[in-house]
Each structure stands twice: as C-alpha cells, then as structure tokens.
Amino acid sequence: MAARRRFGSIRRRESGRYQVRYPGPDGQQRTAPETFARKSEAERYLTLIEGQILRGEWIDPERGKVTLTDYAARWIVERPNLRPRTIGLYSGLLTRHITPYIGGIPIGKLTTPIIREWRTKLLESGVSVGTTAKAYRLLRAVLMTAVREDELIRTNPCRIPGADQENAPERPVLTVSQVFALAEKLGGRYRALVLVTTFASLRWGEVAALQRRDLDTDDGIVHIRQSLVEIGGQGVVLGPPKSRAGVRTVSLPAVILPWLRIHLAEYVADDPAAFVFTGPKGGFLRRGNFRKLVGWSDAVAAIGMPNLHFHDLRHTGNTLASRTGASLRDLMTRMGHDSPRAALIYQHASTEADAAIADALSAVLAAQQGSVPPPAPRPDDTPEDGAAGALVPA
Structure with missing residues (x-):
C-alpha cells in the first residue's frame, strides 16, 4: 500500500524495494525510473x-530517453x-569512437563514470590522446546542447578534468635550407607546392583549392577564397x-616568385579557373x-625529418613569420x-603590414639560401603531356 505524503507517494513492492510516484508540473503522474532499497x-x-519543480x-x-x-x-x-570539413570530422568521430561504445545509451542515463570508462577504453584500444580529446570535446558539446537548449537532461556528465586536452608534442620546424631541399626532392609539379604552402602559411585544403585567378605573381599576392575538403560518401568538395x-590575402616572399611563375607556365592551364596544384592527370590533390x-616518406627522410607531416610546412611558415617582429x-x-x-579585427589588418612580413621573409630566405637566384630550366622539368605551355623564364 502506498504511503500518503504531502507530495508524491511511496509504495513498497513485493520485492521489498520502494517505488515512487509523483505529479509533474503538467499534472500527469510520473514514476521514478528506479526503485529504492530503503524508504528513506x-x-x-x-x-x-519537489524542489526541482518549485x-x-x-x-x-x-525526454532523456x-x-x-x-x-x-x-x-x-x-x-x-x-x-x-567539420561535418566530416564530427561524423567520423561519432562513427568510429563514440557510438560503438555508448551510442545505444539514452542520454538521460549517461553518467560521469560511464563517460570515464568510455574514455579509458578508447585509450586502451590504441586511440591517440589527441583523437580521444577531440571525441570527448564533441561529446561534451552535444550533451551541453541537451542541457542548455533542448532541456533533455539537467547536467552534463562530461566532467573529467583534463580529458579535453590533447597535449600534442611540439611539431618540428624546418630551416629555410630544409624547405628548399624538400622542394627539390619532390621536384616537378610539387616543388612550388612546398614553397607556397610554407612561405604563405597555408593549410592543406587552402593550397589544394588555389586557382590561377587567386595568384598575382607580379605583385606577389595569393588570395585565399576557398578550401578543398574530402568528405566520406561525397568525395572532394570545395567549401x-x-x-x-x-x-584573406597573403603576400608572398619575392624570392619564391620565379618558381611559382615556372610552375604556372609548365603545369597550369591558361584559364583563370584552372587549379594551380593538381596530380599528374590534372585531378585534385587528395x-x-x-x-x-x-x-x-623518402623525401622527408632525405632531409633529416623522417616524421614530418605536410601541415608542418604551415607550422614552419608561421614560425618564420613570427620571427620577423x-x-x-x-x-x-x-x-x-x-x-x-577578434575574428573581424584580425581579418581587416592592413595589407601593407602583410607585405612587410613577406619582404622580411624574403630577406631571411636570401640570407640563409645565399642569393637564391631564379631557377634555371632543368632537364627533368620538361612539360608533361597536357601541360600549359613551355618553360617561361622569370
């Protein structure tokens, strides 16, 4: 028999456990999701x-089911x-690292111990600290929306100190000589790719999306308008x-312009929409x-940087630029x-200041590379089938 109270009721079941029922703010009777061992x-x-309702x-x-x-x-x-790219990243994290472990649990049942156990399993299965941190931050953001916007749960169970931190090791920074050495090792249509990525501080998607109209080799300017993204199930997408x-608009160091002019003449069609850096058959770089x-792997090992990532070229360019003062x-x-x-403040910084950075970089490059004369035609630089024109001197 249910014990009568001012708010709600308590009934002892045949099992000996206590069941709770209470009226919600809408007047509908609710049953507690769990029974209790003790009446207290x-x-x-x-x-x-009752306090929560008041x-x-x-x-x-x-709502949390x-x-x-x-x-x-x-x-x-x-x-x-x-x-x-963000959609692709989030979908991948969910598919690979979240839903296989805790995806079937109602969000109202998720607790901090469950989240802690999930994170531990990821790390024990070989998932990197960085990827685990990304998955944790995504889960925390999803559940924060459930708390603040949709009001499906009262609190966010993602409360593990330090779980959102990647603690990634410091990435390597190339010397100017190593950048040029890597460009020479890759050679051909990839030489200018290395130089532009590094000394314009570009991301992979940004440099892969460059079109001829984005480059001004007279004034030494590159316009970043779009990015190339690979999304599972959709392929390559421009966004x-x-x-x-x-x-943004980035000024290029004058020292690398001769290589860029040669690249445009050899490998890029005379069409404003032609992509600047492509594969041997003219397709997108993937x-x-x-x-x-x-x-x-062979090229970076040859310059003494066997663990170098492509993104480290941008990191190198950023570091060199920061040293210009x-x-x-x-x-x-x-x-x-x-x-x-401060997004808009940064976005509207003066182009004169950016040109000064490029000039300072040119001075650094020239000092460390000697005079860095314009590149001479090389036997292995003959135009490939379908290439746009012959070698044009700087």
Missing part, C-alpha cells in the same frame, strides 16, 4: 524532485554553420576556408594518397587564425 532513499528522491528546474525523464546515437546525429544536421578569418603519390594582429591575419572575440 525514496523520501529523499521525492524531496529532490525552482522550475525539473525535466521530464521521458533518446539514444546518444540518434541525438548526436540530429545535433550535427541541425548545426547550419558547420563547414563541410569556405576553416574560419571567417581564413578568407590528402589520403598524397604521401604515396609524391614519395613523401610582426605584431600579433598581423600574424593572426596572415595565418588565417580566428577567435570568438
């Missing part, structure tokens, strides 16, 4: 629920400002840069097969970095 525990539960903090437990897989998938679809600040295509604002603009507070 059931009474504390009712006191807690403070306007009560959430119907039925949606599984994490279903809610997270809808969460991605309902984020209208996500860029294609906006990584952030609003990614749309991150997945780039290393094998160009013999990256430019202001933080001008550096952030050149690099295409964004922040919630």
Whole structure:
C-alpha cells in the first residue's frame, strides 16, 4: 500500500524495494525510473524532485530517453554553420569512437563514470590522446546542447578534468635550407607546392583549392577564397576556408616568385579557373594518397625529418613569420587564425603590414639560401603531356 505524503507517494513492492510516484508540473503522474532499497532513499528522491519543480528546474525523464546515437546525429544536421570539413570530422568521430561504445545509451542515463570508462577504453584500444580529446570535446558539446537548449537532461556528465586536452608534442620546424631541399626532392609539379604552402602559411585544403585567378605573381599576392575538403560518401568538395578569418590575402616572399611563375607556365592551364596544384592527370590533390603519390616518406627522410607531416610546412611558415617582429594582429591575419572575440579585427589588418612580413621573409630566405637566384630550366622539368605551355623564364 502506498504511503500518503504531502507530495508524491511511496509504495513498497513485493520485492521489498520502494517505488515512487509523483505529479509533474503538467499534472500527469510520473514514476521514478528506479526503485529504492530503503524508504528513506525514496523520501529523499521525492524531496529532490519537489524542489526541482518549485525552482522550475525539473525535466521530464521521458525526454532523456533518446539514444546518444540518434541525438548526436540530429545535433550535427541541425548545426547550419558547420563547414563541410567539420561535418566530416564530427561524423567520423561519432562513427568510429563514440557510438560503438555508448551510442545505444539514452542520454538521460549517461553518467560521469560511464563517460570515464568510455574514455579509458578508447585509450586502451590504441586511440591517440589527441583523437580521444577531440571525441570527448564533441561529446561534451552535444550533451551541453541537451542541457542548455533542448532541456533533455539537467547536467552534463562530461566532467573529467583534463580529458579535453590533447597535449600534442611540439611539431618540428624546418630551416629555410630544409624547405628548399624538400622542394627539390619532390621536384616537378610539387616543388612550388612546398614553397607556397610554407612561405604563405597555408593549410592543406587552402593550397589544394588555389586557382590561377587567386595568384598575382607580379605583385606577389595569393588570395585565399576557398578550401578543398574530402568528405566520406561525397568525395572532394570545395567549401569556405576553416574560419571567417581564413578568407584573406597573403603576400608572398619575392624570392619564391620565379618558381611559382615556372610552375604556372609548365603545369597550369591558361584559364583563370584552372587549379594551380593538381596530380599528374590534372585531378585534385587528395590528402589520403598524397604521401604515396609524391614519395613523401623518402623525401622527408632525405632531409633529416623522417616524421614530418605536410601541415608542418604551415607550422614552419608561421614560425618564420613570427620571427620577423610582426605584431600579433598581423600574424593572426596572415595565418588565417580566428577567435570568438577578434575574428573581424584580425581579418581587416592592413595589407601593407602583410607585405612587410613577406619582404622580411624574403630577406631571411636570401640570407640563409645565399642569393637564391631564379631557377634555371632543368632537364627533368620538361612539360608533361597536357601541360600549359613551355618553360617561361622569370
């Protein structure tokens, strides 16, 4: 028989455990999702629920029954400002590292111990600290929306100190001599790719998306307007840069312009829409097969940097630019970095300041490479079939 109380009721079941029922703010009777071993525990539960209702903090437990897989998938679809690459990243993290472990659990049942156990399993299975941190940050963001916007759960169970930190090791920085050595090792249509990526501080997607109209080799300027992204199930997609600040104009060091002019003459069609850096058959460069295509492992080993990633070229360019004494604002603009507070400020830094960075880089390059004379035609630089024109001297 249920014990009568001012708020709710408690009934002892045949099992000996206590069941709780109470009226929600809408007048409908609710049953607690769990039974209790002691009557005092059931009474504390009712006191807690009554307080939540009086403070306007009560959430119907039925709302938290949606599984994490279903809610997270809808969460991605309902984020209208996500860029294609971000959608691909989030979908991959969910598919590989989240839903196989805890995707079937209703979000209202997720607890901090469950999240902690999930994270431990990822690390024990060989998932890197960096990837695990990315998956944790995504899960935390999804559940924060469930708390703050959709009001499906009261608190976010992602409360593990340090779980969002990647603690990635410092990436290597090439010397100027090593950059030019790597460019020579790759040679041909990939020589200018190395130089432009490094000394313009470009991301992979940004340099792969460059078109002839984006380059001004007279004034030494490259316009970053778009980014090439590979999305599972869709292939290669052209989209906006990584952030609003990614749309920018970058001044190139004058020292590398002769190589760029030669590249345009040899490998790029005389069409403003022609892509600047492509594969041997004229197709898009793809991150997945780039290393094998160009013999990256052998080339970086030859210059003494066997663990070098392509993104380390941008990191090198950023580091060299920072050594020119430019202001933080001008550096952030050149690099295409964004922040919630200062995106537009960085985006509108003066082009004169950016040109000064390029001039200073030219001085550094010239000092470390000797005079760096314009490249002479090489026997292995003969135009490939379908290449746009013969070698044009600087």
